[in-house]
Amino acid sequence: MIKIKDFTKKYDGVNAVDGLNLEIEEGDIYGFIGPNGAGKTTTLRFLATLLDPTRGDAWICGHSVRAHPDKVKRCMAFMPDHFGVYDGMRVWEYLDFFAVAYGIPSQKRLGIIDDILVLLDLQTKSEDLVNGLSRGMRQRLGVAKTLVHDPPVLLLDEPASGMDPRARMEITELLKELKNMGKTILISSHILSELASCCNKIGIIEKGLLRATGPVADVVSRVRVHLVINVKVLSDVEAARKVLAANPKVSNLTVHEQDFRFSFPGSEEDAADLHASLMKEGVRVLWFHEEKVSLEEVFLRVTEGVVA
């Protein structure tokens, strides 16, 4: 659905993005992660036909961004990271303006605007002036604006920026709903937990280079060197410590009251054997589980905090 080939953008001789190649399939929610100045916004603006590349091209729904920007504009919607609103315009007028800009006939427009207002929970704000909306509400309006022409591809740059935790969760749910509707979404965000819960693929970009890309689980497994296991016991703390310390595959063991945490380079069978040996020693195990690698950790391991 989205294909980027050798996209390079230079500003004053500095590569903001350097030879980016990327493919996003239909129905994907692709999370674009990177430090500030890594090239995320540059890439999104290029896809939104707002930026001429130094080299390379991209295709959205099969249309070249460089050769057919008009066709691309009709099949995608872009929400910038920071955007303003028009003074003296009401919420419904704002959506109506963009609907007319996309050439949607008036008999369809009313229904579309109503549906979008309901979807974004903005129906009570319909008659409010857009310049009087709170930042969170403006972000919602920004998302609403991207949906007026029902595009198959959405390019969202920091859509949850400035939103409170509840609103962020609602946006995450909305993204999932949009995915169920068959939309392909490219989303950049700094709030990685938010991406982890809704994206099926991620790409990590740094200094204009794509460091890692693929399904979330694949990227995580590539980053993970070995298992990290957490154990909590109800009694026999000393017995448990002895069992764990005796196992040659257990390293970096830390004990805090009844909680144990250690690295375990063994296989899943080896982990099951370790669990069995604890039980055999009569240790009452409350839980024994692998510590999930967070997207934050993946991000920190892949990147060096360098910007372009």
Place this chain on the structure above:
Amino acid sequence: MRGAAAIRKRESITGLRGRGAFLTLLVLLLVLSAVMIIAWPRGGKLIAVRSEISRLLFGTFATGQVLMMAVLATIHAAGSMTSEKENGCFDFILTAPISPSGIVMGKLFASLMYIQLLLVATLPLASLCLVLGGISTWDILTFYGGLFILTTLCGLVGLTCSTFFHRTQAALAVSLLLVLPPVLTLLAVVRDASQLGRAMLFPPVQLVCIVAGGLLLLKIVNRVKKPFPRVARPIDMENPDRQKGLVLRRDAFPDKLLIPKKRTRLLPDRVNPVYEKEIGSEVFGQGTLLVRYMLVLGFSLLVIFIFFLVAGFAEIYICYVLGFITLIAPTFASNAFTQEKERRTLDLLLATPLKPREIVWGKVLATFRFTGTVVALLCVYLVMGLMHPGTITFANLFAFVCIIPTHMFTVIVIGLFFSMVFKRSLDAMLATYTALALLFLGPVALLLILVGVTDTPVDQISWLGTVTPFLATLGTRAVELGRPPPRWLISPLSWVSCVCIYLALSFSLLGAMVVWFRKLLRQ
């Protein structure tokens, strides 16, 4: 005054570091140098003639200097507070340990410092007149002393508007409307601009200036002491029943021509959404205060110029209308794209499938409609003049009907062009006014210098009468009324060439804007 130095230092550094400061100085010196070079006496002339020329030269130089400095001082000060509000930095200053008077004085000193720097930079050029004789050092010093007082007052007016308005556009428009009429009147009263210094240094005038300046400063400081609302008062909160002075009602004629009624239905199909957006929301998005000020000032000045119309000098009345357009139209046109850039709505607009010509044309039409309505209200008296024998004829009316919209269209297109080129509204407005001054007043100044100071044969320069609508307008009625035609006039039909030239210029510029749309708007 606590913290004034900090504000002044920061403002001065950021102001002088930019390209704008250098370009303004360059343009100013180039224009004034050009005046000197053109008017400089050549050949072996008698000392008495050289002295006369020197006085004329200094007078012309002083007129240009007064006009440019008054406008520059106003523009610089008018953006000083509003730019902080627009950038969201005003809260930082208000919460810093800087007293309100410190903020005001810091801003004022910083704005005026650059203007005084420009003044000093032109001093060597003015001093060249000393070589020719007829002008003393004292004449030059008193002129510069008077100009210093005048620019300080203009700066204070600009700063007052900047403090009371939320947008640079509004502050600039109102402050220019407040400053230019008195400055032009002052020039008309003293006749010779080089005598401005003497007039300004006359004790009663000085007293008036000090009192006016003090009152303005007090007003500004009091305003800064009050907290500013974060969001500008939206249009719907403007209750016509609570408005003072001129009231605009959306449902009454002719007000609704100016401010259309708020929509209650969806836009019809196949309309230009940009035009609808501009006229329905953008122009009056920050309320109608600016428009009401404009109308009040426009009609107040009209009272003076209506006498020219009654006295049979309709062309002077039209020159006033043209001047009004030149002042008003850029405040909206040069803001059209920069406002989208500053507010970060441009990406939203450019990501839609709207064609460049639709976007540009929508903005041109909206500005044209608004300016056109205001100007039409001013021109109603021309129709009434038709009923009064000897005042105006149908032929005159036809000429004016062609000249005024063409002039308006040109001003709007030039404003839009600079709005596309620049990122900040203030820069775009400054560039627009500079370009308009060069385009409209440049030929007038050149003509006056060439005819008055040099020995250039009139038939060699009469073409200048066709390149500015002001000269073309003045020439429309000369022959008809049996007056001797101006020496520079090619023919009473010079206005036809003028209209054709300006239409060609405007459409070329419009075409270039559409073709280079993406390039000009790249951020």
